[in-house]
Amino acid sequence: AIASVKGRRVWDSRGHPTVEVDVVLENGVLGRAIAPAGASRGTREAIDLRDGGKLLQGKNVAKALASVNGPIAKALKGRDVNDQGAADAAILALDASPFKEMLGGNATVATSLAILHAAAADARKPLWRHVADQYGTTPSLPLPEIQIFGGGAHAGRRVDIQDFMIMVPGARDFDEVMEITNEVYFAAGDIMAQKGKLAGVADEGGWWPMFDSNEEALETLVAAIEKAGEVPGERVVISLDIAASEFRKDGAYNLALEDRKMDSAGLIDLLGGWLDAYPIASIEDPVGEDDRAGMIEFTRRFGDKVQIIGDDYLVTNAQLVHEAAAQGACNAVLIKVNQAGTVSESIETFHAAIAQGWGAIVSARSGETEDSSISHLSTGLGGGQLKVGSFTRSERMVKWNECLRIQDTLGRDAFVKGASLARTWWG
Ligand code: PGA
Ligand code: ZN
DSSP states (O other), X not given: OEEEEEEEEEEOTTSOEEEEEEEEETTSOEEEEEOOBOSSOOTTXXXXXXXXXXXXXXXXXXXHHHHIIIIXXXXXXXXXXXXXXXXXXXXXXXXXXXXXXXXXXXXXXXXXXHHHHHHHHHTTOOHHHHHHHHHTOOOOBOEEEEEEEEOGGGTTTSSSOSEEEEEOTXXXXXXXXXXXXXXXXXXXXXXXXXXXXXXXXXXXXXXXXOOSSHHHHHHHXXXXXXXXXXXXXXXXXXEEEOOGGGGEETTEEEOSSSSSEEOHHHHHHHHHHHHHHSOEEEEEOOSOTTOHHHHHHHHHHHTTTSEEEESTTTTTOHHHHHHHHHXXXXXXXXXXHHHHSSHHHHHHHHHHHHHXXXXXXXXXXXXXXXXXXXXXXXXXXXXXXXXEEOSSSHHHHHHHHHHHHHHHHHOGGGBOOGGGSSSOXXX
């Protein structure tokens, strides 16, 4: 049973404070997890509780820590660590607000994940195996989405699009994904350097997008895939996170690099043109989180040829997944544990996606830490895909490296090849 729950302030990859939680069992076993933090957040996701005021740019987490060390610790003491559902329900019962703003989603997510870790440690199992055993899933190593250029809110809006990523569905195993990604990442850096456009990296470690148009970024990505010795669209495909809510204002889309303000139809046509011109297999938040008609239209036109992921649009909410599926909007969901606020709600959303025949992509946030829980969640659930950011910086690499360690136990053949995903958008 749970003996104590203790929160402490630690610091994330952007240098901002965040919440770490230790759950200690009566036999001394420890479970520990850290809350990540987004920058381009959906309006309906669990609220990251920050103190406000002048200290630490208003981002201090004393209030969230008070939630952990006060009401949450009290509600969890003596509880069975193996009953994740009941422990999460006990946390939720303390906060009647719609978006967990009383306790703070940062307080609830770190606690919920720490409980999961404690239960796994108590059972002397790696976290991924504990997840599979608890939720009756078949573990497999995920297919990564890896950022080559950052953009949008993660790069001072230097380009409109937030993530220019690759996926390697044609790789033989997880190890080969890493190898090919390394080649593409550094080929992209070489091309940038040759053009005199190498200017450091964005928030998640992808190259800074020193481009004059969104298309220039896409052209450069295609050139980098070729320079790495690959045929674009064969083993390696492109994945984009448009994060369109970030440039939507008063119902219009204001793309700084396109010469016009556009309506939903204009944006859908623009993106449709890119789908024709480039080997894009996956696209996230192609329209804004409040543009339901746009998402339905985009899915109607392109849902058969590309994975359409709802991130801000679905905020890891099972009910929103079922509603969107009924409306014909999206065909995949991003699973961010801190958007939901607890492990149980995230896994409920995962199951909703699987029930709808959708893709499910477990994802990090732009503000991350050394916590690698999501590598285990993704593997344990056998969900198929993992999005973590780029191929540099340790808060990203810790997630990829953890998958390599898991590969040593689970075996290379446990890699989800693109062709074996629930739905596929590549040959
Ligand atoms: P965020 O963005 O973590 O900054 O919210 C990540 C994403 O949009 O996928
Ligand atoms: Zn996103």
